[in-house]
Amino acid sequence: MKKIKIKCKNKLKSLKLKWKVFAYLLGFCGIFITILWTFQVLFLEEFYIQVRKVEVNKAIDAVNETFMTDEMFTVINDLAQNQEIFVTILDSYNNVLYGEAMSSRFEHLYQINLPQNNKNKQQTIRFNQTLITEDGVQYELYFNALLSPVAATVSTLGVQLLYITVIMIIFSIxxxxxxxxxISSPxxxxxxxxxxxxxxxxxxxxxxxxxxxxSxxxxxxxxxxxxxxxxxxxxKELIANISHDLRTPxxxxxxxxxxxxDLPDENNVENAQIIIDETTRLTTLVNDLLDLSKLQSGALxxxxxxxxxxxxxxxxxxxxxxxxxxxxxHIEFQYEEELTILADEVKLSQVFYNLLINAIHYTGPEKKVVVVQTQHDQQVKIQVIDFGEGIEESQLPYIWQRYYKIDKTHKRAIAGTGIGLSIVKQIVELHSGQYGVNSKVGExxxxxxxVPQQ
Structure with missing residues (x-):
């Protein structure tokens, strides 16, 4: 059984959405039709009998409330005419006090209420009740509710429900x-x-x-x-730029x-230093790429x-x-006091180095960069200010993203690798710090x- 259930579940899971929706709607239709047949055909007679019993109980209460008053006869007449519930009242000597005085239309129905005369074979619900008045007189009340035949009704409902079932199945499909x-098409x-x-x-x-x-x-x-x-x-731009930066040195x-x-005269210290400088630049670029990869993967x-x-x-x-x-x-450093913090010295130095090189690269003809150190609420803040062309406001939210580059025309930086801002973002976040940029075009x-001090 378990294997069969598992197979059914797997088949249902493998169905496309439209067939699942189709199956669910048909299932709902089937359940609704089953409930309809159950209550309208199979249990109709049981429900009808229960309803009639409730009506008789209400009739008993109504007669008890008006017993031996002028209103009692009106209530009994209404029960007979409207609900087919007939009441017979006998005294302690089995004399009929009420029942024979009814019209001829209902006279034969009242005869079946008498204990000594019950020849009617029509299905009924019968209740009797004994009442004793204040002066000690005893009365017997018989309540007789006729039950209408439901077989024909059930047969009629069965035919109707058959047509309704066919129509509902077609409509449901x-x-x-x-x-x-x-649902499934889009x-x-x-x-x-x-x-x-x-x-x-x-x-x-x-x-x-x-x-x-x-949508x-x-x-x-x-x-x-x-x-x-x-x-x-x-x-693609980054790969092209990095390829250029790698190829140049x-x-x-x-x-x-x-x-x-080839030229013995060119074998001198100056040329050797150029080779060393370019090797250092190449090493720095490779190290920055490795650091960025480690930071983004969480391995650092x-x-x-x-x-x-x-x-x-x-x-x-x-x-x-x-x-x-x-x-x-020219680089100017402004600070009020020397501050001590708990952090990764090498990584924060790299953060500042990258921002400083970025500022030098974009500072403009004045060639001036200002560095400001401040401290507030156990937070140490470093600002690196350049006086270049600035950044458009629409670009500010994106400059920290991977591979983003404001200047689409690649040129070789004085120092650094061109991917510094990505490294800055990752390292500052590792220190639970904050970062940002304020810029105005032309200023x-x-x-x-x-970063936190502690």
């Missing part, structure tokens, strides 16, 4: 097919286009119609398609090495220690100054990050 198609279209999306085809658009949920799903998939398309384009290293080999762990954060900032500024001072760049940008 048509309705089930219509609803199933209406989902099947979305499914086919989603398969194309999974293969890297971002051109199809999702047009879900008919239901609010399908919302369609909008979500369209948004996802647009975002994936952007990411794919940015990824390799070309220089090869060129200078061949020159030093922080090495926390307490250190002088201000001194670390000064050290990075000094190192960068050595790289850019020949180009005329420059302020990149900042803050």
């Amino acid at each position: 048509i309705l089930a097919l219509f609803i199933a198609k209406r 989902i099947e279209q979305l499914n086919e286009r989603a398969k194309a999306l999974a293969k890297g085809n971002y051109e199809p658009t999702f047009n879900g119609m008919g239901f609010k949920e399908i 919302e799903l369609s909008d979500t998939l369209n948004y996802t398609t647009a975002e994936l398309s952007k990411v794919e384009n940015l990824r 390799l070309t220089l290293i090869t060129g200078y090495a061949e020159m030093m080999r 762990q922080l090495s926390l220690s307490t250190f002088n954060f201000t001194a670390s900032i000064k050290s990075v500024i000094k190192r960068v100054n050595e790289l850019v001072k020949k180009e005329g760049y 420059g940008s302020t990149f900042w990050f803050s």
Whole structure:
């Protein structure tokens, strides 16, 4: 039995949505028809008898309330004429006090109430009750409710229900097919286009119609398609830019090495230093790519220690100054006091280094960068301010995303790798810190990050 149930469940799961909807609607129709046949045919007589018993009980209460009053006869007449419930009243000597005085239309019916005369074979429900008045007189009340034959009614209902069953099954099949198609058709279209999306085809658009949920799903998939398309384009740009950044130092290293080999006069310290610098640049690029990969995969762990954060900032500024001072760049550091924090010194130095190199790259003709250190509510904040062209407001929410690049024309940076902001985002989040950028077109940008002191 368990194997059969499992097979049935597996078959039901393998059905398409439209056939599941079809099966559910037909099942509902079948249950409804079964209930209808059960109550209208099989148990009709039982229900009818129970209803008549309730009516007789109410009649007994009505007669008891009006017993031996003028209103009693009116109540008894109404019961006989409207509900076919007949009442016979006998005294203690079995004399009929009420029952024979009725009209000839009901006279023969009242005869069956008498205990000594019951020749009528029609089905009835009978109740009797003994009442004793205040003066000690005893009365017997007999209630006789006729039961109408239900066999003919059941037969008639059976024929009617047969027609109703056929009509409902046909109607349910048509309705089930219509609803199933209406629901499944847009989902099947979305499914086919989603398969194309999974293969890297971002051109199809999702047009879900008919239901609010399908329309919302369609909008979500369209948004996802647009975002994936952007990411794919940015990824291609990043690969092209990184390929350029990798090829440039390799070309220089090869060129200078061949020159030093072929021309003895060029075998000097200056050319050797160029090769060393380009090798360092290449190593930095590869290390940054590895760090970004580790950060995004969650494989990189922080090495926390307490250190002088201000001194670390000064050290990075000094190192960068050595790289850019020949180009005329000036870096200004503003702070009120030296601050100590608990963090990963190497990683936070990398965060600041990447922001500083980014500012130098975009600072504009003034070639000035301002670094500001502040402290508030146990949070240390570093701001790196450049005075370049600035960033459009519409682009600000996206600059921290993977592969995003504001300047679509790639040029070789003075230092760094061009993927610094992605690394900044990941490292600051690992420190439970915050990051952001404020910018105005034509005035420059302020990149900042803050981390807890403890």
